[in-house]
Amino acid sequence: MAGGISIGCVEWTPPADLNLLRTFLAVYRAGSFTAAAPCLGLSQPSVTTQVRALERHVGRALFTRLPRGVQPTPFAHDLAARVGDPLDALTGEGGTQPGRTSPIHLGGPSELLCVRVLPALAGLIADGVQLRVTQGLTETLLEDLRDGRHDLVIATRRPRGTALPSVPLSDEEYVLIVAPAWTPHLKAEQDLATGLRRVPLVSYSEDMPIVRRYWRTVLGRPSPPGQPGLTVPNLHAVVSAVSAGAGYSVVSRSICEEHLRDGRLIMLGAPAEPPLNTYFLVHRPGSESNPDVLRVREALTRAARADWNLSLLK
Numbered sequence: 001m002a003g004g005i006s007i008g009c010v011e012w013t014p015p016a017d018l019n020l021l022r023t024f025l026a027v028y029r030a031g032s033f034t035a036a037a038p039c040l041g042l043s044q045p046s047v048t049t050q051v052r053a054l055e056r057h058v059g060r061a062l063f064t065r066l067p068r069g070v071q072p073t074p075f076a077h078d079l080a081a082r083v084g085d086p087l088d089a090l091t092g093e094g095g096t097q098p099g100r101t102s103p104i105h106l107g108g109p110s111e112l113l114c115v116r117v118l119p120a121l122a123g124l125i126a127d128g129v130q131l132r133v134t135q136g137l138t139e140t141l142l143e144d145l146r147d148g149r150h151d152l153v154i155a156t157r158r159p160r161g162t163a164l165p166s167v168p169l170s171d172e173e174y175v176l177i178v179a180p181a182w183t184p185h186l187k188a189e190q191d192l193a194t195g196l197r198r199v200p201l202v203s204y205s206e207d208m209p210i211v212r213r214y215w216r217t218v219l220g221r222p223s224p225p226g227q228p229g230l231t232v233p234n235l236h237a238v239v240s241a242v243s244a245g246a247g248y249s250v251v252s253r254s255i256c257e258e259h260l261r262d263g264r265l266i267m268l269g270a271p272a273e274p275p276l277n278t279y280f281l282v283h284r285p286g287s288e289s290n291p292d293v294l295r296v297r298e299a300l301t302r303a304a305r306a307d308w309n310l311s312l313l314k
Helices: 019-030 033-040 044-058 074-091 110-126 138-146 180-187 192-196 209-219 235-243 257-262 291-306
Strands: 005-007 010-012 063-065 070-072 104-108 131-135 152-155 166-178 248-252 266-268 276-283
Touching: 019 033, 019 044, 019 074, 033 044, 070 074, 104 110, 104 138, 104 291, 110 131, 110 152, 110 235, 110 291, 138 152, 152 291, 166 180, 166 209, 166 235, 166 257, 166 291, 180 192, 180 266, 192 209, 209 248, 235 248, 276 291
Parallel strands: 104 131, 104 152
Antiparallel strands: 005 010, 063 070, 152 276, 166 248, 166 266, 166 276
């Protein structure tokens, strides 16, 4: 790495202390000073000091400080692309060397992971990719992504700001489901909303966010009457309880497709524009240095195009 380096219109000489570049790459790949520190065996203030020293050396800002983590500047992206591979070769680090990869940390909603994501990635696991999967709520997963704990997150909303790059992955349709035994009670009423008042509601939370949205956008009522007859921990438990006759609910189509096909559940109504939820694939800046991250991203987008409901990428 001796001699000058040209980045855009800027000519500069690498610093004598290559540890400054090593620290820069760690922050770039981890997404924050805090997450980079344990990887380097340094304190967070030491990481900050070294990055600031490199910024003075190159005469450019490398990161924009955010409430959580940092956002690389365009110059930082170019610098990482130029020095990453040579520095990894010198230090024996990084994920871009042939045969050197590390486990991919992926987070997302429990139901989507089980029904869509893991089947889409099974072939990669058999091919040697190491995957560490975490289920959770979008807000928590995105916070962990900013702190460098995940490489990829499938989120139920687009992250605010531009620090975390994201792309729409797929749309998920919400459907109103009930066991066949309840259909006589529903048919006895003039409209579906009135009939549903006679059927217990099953929900995964007291707030009933999915159900309330369905009532508002499809049934034209502000919310279902009363409280749920049954609350359970997740949407898989909702499907199980509704199939057994506990009542009705609103869930994503993907987790109840098998039950609809074999008649354990029926779908009520056929709205012209059913409620949709968009999933976003979010990656941590710098995580692309591990080639297996790219393989996982490609496998997920390919599966969304081919198999997932109403993919935005078709």
